[in-house]
Each structure stands twice: as structure tokens, then as C-alpha cells.
Amino acid sequence: MKILIAEDESLLLKLLADKFSRENYEVIACQNGLEAIDLFDEKSPDLIITDLQMPYSGGYELIFHVRKERQSNIPIIVLSSTSVEDKIVASLELGANDFVEKPFRFNELIIRVRRLLATTGK
Amino acid sequence: MTHYSYFEKLIIAILVFSVILILIDVFIMVSVYIDKVSAKKIEQKKQSIREKIQEYISAWLIEDDVPIVDFMTRETHNYFSDKQMKDPLFREILYEEIFIANRVLLGDEQMKIKELYKYFGFEQKIKKEFFKYKWYKIVNAANDMLAIKALESSTRFTELLDHPNQFVRLIAVKAEISMGGDQVEILSELRYPLTDWELYEIINFLKRNNFKQFNSLEKLIDHKEPSVCVLGLLIARTFQELYLNVDFMKLLLSSNTRVRKYAIEYLAECGDGSYVQILKKIFPNQAEAVQKAILKYVELHGTDDDVPFIYNRLNDYRPAIQLKAAETLYNMNTNSSGFLNYLEHSKDPKNQKLAIHVLRNQ
Numbered sequence: 001m002k003i004l005i006a007e008d009e010s011l012l013l014k015l016l017a018d019k020f021s022r023e024n025y026e027v028i029a030c031q032n033g034l035e036a037i038d039l040f041d042e043k044s045p046d047l048i049i050t051d052l053q054m055p056y057s058g059g060y061e062l063i064f065h066v067r068k069e070r071q072s073n074i075p076i077i078v079l080s081s082t083s084v085e086d087k088i089v090a091s092l093e094l095g096a097n098d099f100v101e102k103p104f105r106f107n108e109l110i111i112r113v114r115r116l117l118a119t120t121g122k
Numbered sequence: 123m124t125h126y127s128y129f130e131k132l133i134i135a136i137l138v139f140s141v142i143l144i145l146i147d148v149f150i151m152v153s154v155y156i157d158k159v160s161a162k163k164i165e166q167k168k169q170s171i172r173e174k175i176q177e178y179i180s181a182w183l184i185e186d187d188v189p190i191v192d193f194m195t196r197e198t199h200n201y202f203s204d205k206q207m208k209d210p211l212f213r214e215i216l217y218e219e220i221f222i223a224n225r226v227l228l229g230d231e232q233m234k235i236k237e238l239y240k241y242f243g244f245e246q247k248i249k250k251e252f253f254k255y256k257w258y259k260i261v262n263a264a265n266d267m268l269a270i271k272a273l274e275s276s277t278r279f280t281e282l283l284d285h286p287n288q289f290v291r292l293i294a295v296k297a298e299i300s301m302g303g304d305q306v307e308i309l310s311e312l313r314y315p316l317t318d319w320e321l322y323e324i325i326n327f328l329k330r331n332n333f334k335q336f337n338s339l340e341k342l343i344d345h346k347e348p349s350v351c352v353l354g355l356l357i358a359r360t361f362q363e364l365y366l367n368v369d370f371m372k373l374l375l376s377s378n379t380r381v382r383k384y385a386i387e388y389l390a391e392c393g394d395g396s397y398v399q400i401l402k403k404i405f406p407n408q409a410e411a412v413q414k415a416i417l418k419y420v421e422l423h424g425t426d427d428d429v430p431f432i433y434n435r436l437n438d439y440r441p442a443i444q445l446k447a448a449e450t451l452y453n454m455n456t457n458s459s460g461f462l463n464y465l466e467h468s469k470d471p472k473n474q475k476l477a478i479h480v481l482r483n484q
Contacts, residue, residue: 011176011222018180081226105229 006036033057067095075116395423
């Protein structure tokens, strides 16, 4: 099972990658939205975890690309520090399936990932 | 002895001056180059330290049930040698990375990060900084203490509530709120007025940390300092505290505009319709912001009987009030939107414009 993780904070990206690798997922990691868009097209992941604010291009652009341009319905989890309701609503409206606010618990994130993958039959 | 003419002397002087200028240029260029090379080297060194530290923090967080001393003294993990720890650059990056991890994680992982703070002696360093004189050192240390939840120095935080610097006061307020118990009681002891920025920060802090225990809200709302009263009203509205034992009439007649405005906004969202008549009565002498709040209140609690009052506001000399009145008419839970249709077809071009604007934007 492949998970694409887009997160600009290098430490958090490393933590997420290590944690999900240990959970036997194949992790595709990147630090900005542009790279994430390329990796999505190239590697066809089963789920995406993305931050909203990243250099060059953010999480919104990635969600837009996946949902509108590629018409894909793979699960997307937004992992962001924003507590502004508008941003949460905007990302969900664009097509994200779930929103996890930073700071967060790893166990909670892992359960959400499993649940989303299960609901999509993967 | 050679004698030079004036012209020759001038040429020699120019040549000597040019050589000196060229030497200075070369010196500057070499310095800039060396500086760039060394900056690049430092950056590379930083990056390499950062990657190594991230690897260890990640490995530590993934480990299950291993005491930190055992983990750190394992041969493979013996990266944090005494020599390394004495390097200021290494310590700075280590501190930064631990701080970032602490900021984004909760639960078991955050507890493990707190162990790192203790293991590397950062907690002692933070506490030492906390008692310094300079305001920014206090704020930084207090922020770190909040982040690692090391809030034992409660008397110091209480003292800081009266600090002349607003950044220090704000962090002290956040710390006091975080200490548990009735989370807003301490705010009733504030002596300095709170700025809008501080109000915003406190409300956001309460929201972010999911604080909900507000037994002393009445104490805040009754406070003689208007900004503390406004904070109480804002908390009450944000967290939908519906049962408050407060004399709202006193607030509606307060000499402070913001107190009146926030009291009306609270009543609009959390109260009933019992203040419609008094608000209509005090409407003419109010500031624009208060009048808008009154119109919002009537929009949510008014009846058909209040429609003529709103209708009169369409003739106000200020466009903002005219527009708010038209929106109120449209949104009122009565058959008042019929008024907007009426306005749209009325012969007064101003009313037509208002109605069309509201209809288009709602």
C-alpha cells in the first residue's frame, strides 16, 4: 500500500515516513506541492497525507490536481496546523476526506489512514 | 638626484593610488569569496547535523519501552557525545529540532520529547532564562516552558501578569490558563487593559487547547476594566455560555462603546428576544458599530412588529446602516423579505439599488 506524504517540515516528514514504513506502508515522501503533484502522477499512491502550506505550491493545489484534473477519488488527509475553520472547510470542499490538526497523535492518524483505506476497499 | 616635474609627480601619485585601489578591490573580492565559501560550508555542516539529529529523534520516537539513557548510550546511537554537546551550533540545532517535534506531536510521542528536553539539560536552561530581565528572553523561555508543559513556576507567572510589556503579560496569561482549575479566574486580576490583539490571541489559545471550564465568567464581565469585560463577553459568545448571571441592562447602558457592542452581540447569539424594545429605544444615540450589532440582534430575535423600525433605518444618512437594515429585512425570520420585493419595485431608485444589492449578495 503506497502513501504519498507531502510535508515541508523535514523532521515531521521523517517521523511520518519512519512511522508509516514501520506500519508496513510504502512511503513516498516530498517537501512541496509541486513535487507531490509529479509524484502522484508518477507513482499512483493509494492515499495522500498533505500539509496545506508548503513552498512553491501547497496542499490546495495538490487536492485540486488530484480531484479536478485527474478525477481521482483516492483518500486525502490534510495534516495542517491551521485552526481557521475556513481553511478546514475549504480543503474539505475541494475534496479532502479528512482533516487532522497539528499537534496530533500518531496513533490517531494511523487509525484514520486505516479506516479510509478500508472504506475505499484497499 | 632625479628631479620630477609637477606633471610627472601627478602621474606617479595617480599610479600609486590606482595600485592601492586595485589591492583593496582584490582584498574585498577575496574576503567575499571566503565568506561565501565558509557560509556554504557552515550550511552544509548544519544540514548534516540536522539530518543526523532528525534520524535519532525519529528512532527514539519509534522505540517502544526503552529508557532514554539506554537508548542514548547504545553504541549505534552514540552520536550525542560530550564533545558534540559542547558545540554551540550542534546544541542550537538539537534544541530547534526537539522544539519542532514538541510543537507538532501530542500524546505518547510528546511525553518522549519531554524526556529529550530533560536528558539534554534544556529544561534547566529554559528555567534559567525565564528569570532573566530582558522581556524577549522571558517570552522565549515562557513559550518553551508552555510547550514542554513545565509550568511549576506559578508565582513567577503570576508576577508577570503585571509586567509592563504586553508580550510578557500575554504569555503569562496563557501559562496561567494552562495550569488548570478555573481557567479564566486569573484574568479577573489583570490590571492592564487588553489590546485587540491580546483578546484575539487569548480566545484562539482557549479554542486551540479545548479549554471549557469557565466558572468565573461573571467576574470577568463585571470587571471595571472594559477590555476584561469585553474578553468575558467574547469567551461567553465563542463558547456559547448560555446561563450567565449578569446584569445585561448595566452593560447595554455602559459608557464604553465596545462593552455595549459585545454585550449586544452576545445577546444576539446566546440570549432571547427580551431586549428588542430597549435596544430599539437606545438605537439613535449609538455609534455605528453598536447600531449594526442592534440590527443583527433584531434580525435574529425580531418579529413582524419590528419591521417598521428596520424600515426606517433604510433612510439613515449612512450607507453602511442602510445596507445593514436591508440585509436585516431580508434575513429576518418573518415575512419581511416581502419588503425587499416591495423595495425592488418601489419608485425610489436608492431603495431599488439597496434591494437589488442585498438580493444579489445573500
